[in-house]
Amino acid sequence: MWNIRKYLHSFARMFFWVFVLGLFVAANLFLVPFVQYSVYRGKSSGNILPDTVRVSERELSQMKQKAEMLKRKLHRLTFAGDAFLIVNTTNNTFRLYQNRQVVRSGLCSTGSFIHLEADSLQSWLFETPKGVFTIKNKMTDPVWRKPDWAFIEEGLPPPPPGHPSRYERGVLGDYALDLGKGYLIHGTLYQRLIGQPVTHGCIRLNDQDLEHIYKTLQVGSKVYIY
């Protein structure tokens, strides 16, 4: 009997301390931030006083007109042409827009973020640049002019400029769209890697998507990369 009483007593004591400490932790963790936010919110909304000037119907319609005008201006300012392409380099996806509607979407491949170091002087970061680009040129049956890193990557010394070994046919697919500064949207022989970040900075697409995009986008069309 005495043992049970003792046991119950120690249990009650433990429960009490757990309760007190729990209350203390909860108050510190939740109540303090809540009070801070409430004080801040109360202060920031405290200046809303009853309006001293009423808004007339005319002023209200003027505000509506201004909102419409701003929408039109913004629309004009952001008009990206009839067709444009948006590329997501994190998830390796693309969306093709025509007349502000998505007409095709799917997977692509973008820069691998590999930083290739040849020596202390030469290095390359294989990254797809972000920003807005325009299509400078459209090519069919493109030929790849291999840059130095393509040889260094294979463990070969780079040949002199214009050397025949620098030109490779058939590796970029049937079409290519030039974004400038050496970056292209092109096809690939390694279709199974589409959707992965494996390129040297170009945007790779599968054959069907590439053909559709090639036929939809014109020279001057915009490509947004993020």
Add this chain to the structure above:
Amino acid sequence: MNFLKKRKGLFSIIAVFTLLLVFFVVRLVFAVSSSYTGFGKSVSVPLRSDVHTAGWNNSEVRKLQKDIFLLEQLRVLAQSDSISMVIDLSDSTVQLQLKGMELFHTKILRKYPGVFLDDLSQEAYRRFAQITCIGNEKANLSKKPVKKIQAFQKETIGSGAETANLQNAPVNWSFVTGNNVCVVITGVKLNQDSTFIMHPTYDLIKYFTRNFFNEIFPETYSPVLYLWLNDNDARAIYRAVPLEGKILFRN
């Protein structure tokens, strides 16, 4: 002596209880005072012009004024060459914009507080919703997942890419904006039957505990907005927005 021995338990309870209470009260005083001192650099600076905010109390006029202000800010953003982020709390979306073009938008799966600074005065709202910069960024992933490789010793590109593509812990990204609003973004992963695995209470306890240990007696305060986004989308937003990128709120 016997009396003291009997009351020892009671005295210790009172002593500990008083200590905890004093600690809590001191912390609360610091917290409240930090909320007040934070006003100087926050969105909530009270201005005299607030007295003459014609129509701000009318919900229709207030919505129109907010729309107009947002459009004006978007026009300014459209002239910027960098990718910017728009957190639209009224629509519960986060957008990426470049040259005024909406590149991408994602739904806010959950936010805390449910309604964030919804009743700001007009002047305070203009400070809250103006274009500002992201600062003091902390994240558990890198902006550029660069893998260094020495020439002639490199692995194949394919296998390198596979390691890059591995998805690890959900995104945890926090920053403080120029108008002194702290934003904490948590990525939410999809499970096999395409439903989101979300533990907001657990996340909040984790954040509150971290904040408690970071600043036991807080001296500064920024209102904190906790957002839960699709993990892939949160990752894309984090990688797309440049360091000290621009951000815009709409409430």
